[in-house]
Amino acid sequence: MLSLSETLDKISPHTRPHPSVTVAILDTGILACHGEFKDKIVAMKNFVPNEAVDLCYDSNGHGTSCAGIVLRTTPFVRLVVCKVVSCRGTGQLKWAADAIDWLLKDETGPKNYCPVDIISMSFGCISFDSDFRRAVSEAVACGKVVVAAASNDGRKRLTNIAFPARFGDVICVGSCNNLGQPSSFTPTGREIDFLAPGEDIQAPSSAGFDQFRNMSGTSEATPTVAGIAAMVISYAETIGGQEMRSAVSHTAVMREILRKMASMPGHHDEHMGYGNLDPMRLFKYGPDHFRQVVEEIVGPLPAEAQSQQPVNTRKRKRRASDSEVQEMKACSH
16 A cells, blocks of 8 residues: 655655655645645646636645645645636536646646646546547647546446546546455546545645645545656656656556556456555666666666756647537535
8 A cells, every 4th residue: 555655765866855846636626725735836727617716725625635645745846726627516527627737738828837747637527528528638649747636436327437547648536445455436437547535634724824624535546646657757767867858758658657556557456456565666776777778668878867867848739719608516525
């Protein structure tokens, strides 16, 4: 199972100061004044019509909890918050597509814009939407690591993985209990990649600046995986500089790296994917082993990968098209 505090202690000689990694949370917004988020939020934008325009106030609490879980997994990350789910816990995929398009803008974009490395989405929709599919595909093509919650539908339907987790180029996250076994609400399907803890997870609450609550769902598992991906990106830049950071900053490559942390790296099934994640399964062997793993996936890295220089992997996007309305909902109980 996960041993995140142990992992950070183990790799800390190689990752302090931590290279900057930014995670975008697409959700119900955030209680920005909560103590957990001090000096962590670098940009916020609301995409939900008629709800606190230009603010991301979270009266629902779902987004606040998910953002807090990312930080509890990997405390050095920065957050960009996009409100794409209403205070009622529902939304439209058009809002999410608009948010992703905004995230892919370059430095000529709005003043409060900040490029991101990882996009975490703890919501789901049973219907396909072509414009949302386009936006997600562009994010992946631009080198963003995209992570999404599988849904909480258990085995209600033959096909119960929600979009966007159902897209093949997205890392699909299910939930497990503290024994590493699939949660009763986590769905089954060939799209499942990994399990992460998603039962009774303590996270910040939007009820007050010092309040917390326990949450369950694949929504809670997803930001944990986003945090682990941030850990990988930071570690890669520290030991291999710009070239190695660029190499791991792709969803497909990140999926293969995460497999090295999984309980079943050589076996995939529809209940557990490649199993539950424990970062120590990879990091305990040190930087030389990590470099070897990366090169096994992407091929030999240039000599520059031995340096420790920051990287800019930001790319431009194409113009978005209009989307049909598709409803989505958060993936927490």
